[in-house]
Amino acid sequence: MINYTLKCDKNHRFDSWFKSVEAFDMLINKSLIICSECGSTNITKAIMAPSVSTSRKKDEPRKEIQTKSKIKNDILELKKKIEANSEYVGNNFANEARSMYLGEAPERSIYGEAKADDAKKLIDDGIPVMPLPFLPAKKTN
Template sequence: MKVLDLRCDRGHGFEGWFGSEDDFASQHGRGLVECPLCGSQSVSRLPSAPRLNLSNAREPVAQQPKSGEPVAATPEAQQLQALWMQAVRHVMANTEDVGERFADEARRIHYGDAPSRGIRGQASPDQAAELVEEGIDVMPLPIPKVLKEPIQ
């Protein structure tokens, strides 16, 4: 099993588990590797090296990446990504998915024609702008594909 450090073009770092280097190359070439945060399929592999624990070994000196090389995520960035995923999971667990009926259902709730509750769904940019003009608070929340499907 190969555990690879990966990063999407939006800077999200994540791990990928593959049976081999060839397995990663095959899946990546077929567009099957994507960022679990944003769904981007523009993914690159970060350089990594095994760490050997030797008694006299010195700590490795960090080297500056060359232009165009991916950069490893800082602990702060990783913490922010984890918090964002936790927030998205909370929203999904505590709202009703009304799908493409989002704009209509938001209006029904706003005008008292439906019970007040948290909802989520899809709305076009024009629909979202119309809802805001009517005084209905909406917020875009990109939900990673990995959270929309059951875990295998």
């Protein structure tokens, strides 16, 4: 795993983890990394301070594992709640969200997939959407 500090063209900064340098490059080249503040897909690596090991950090790997485990459990809990209380609309997410916003479809909690440019258009139009930190059950084995 590799951690990068990233920034968008509006200088919003955020951190993200990637499986590898190659995984990051693939996601950035396909414009699949989106700024959560403005929806921009014009993302670059920001200057980061190096991570230097010291003797004080010997116990940190255990804490890091515990923290990652808690985060994983929290995400799983969030996924269960969303799947139990929301309608999965698949690739029709952007159209369905826009229809609800315009009053053309009944308002309800939905989740699904959208292309990066479609998600950005929703955000630009003031339609409240956000990426979820998991794949829907229908997309996992």
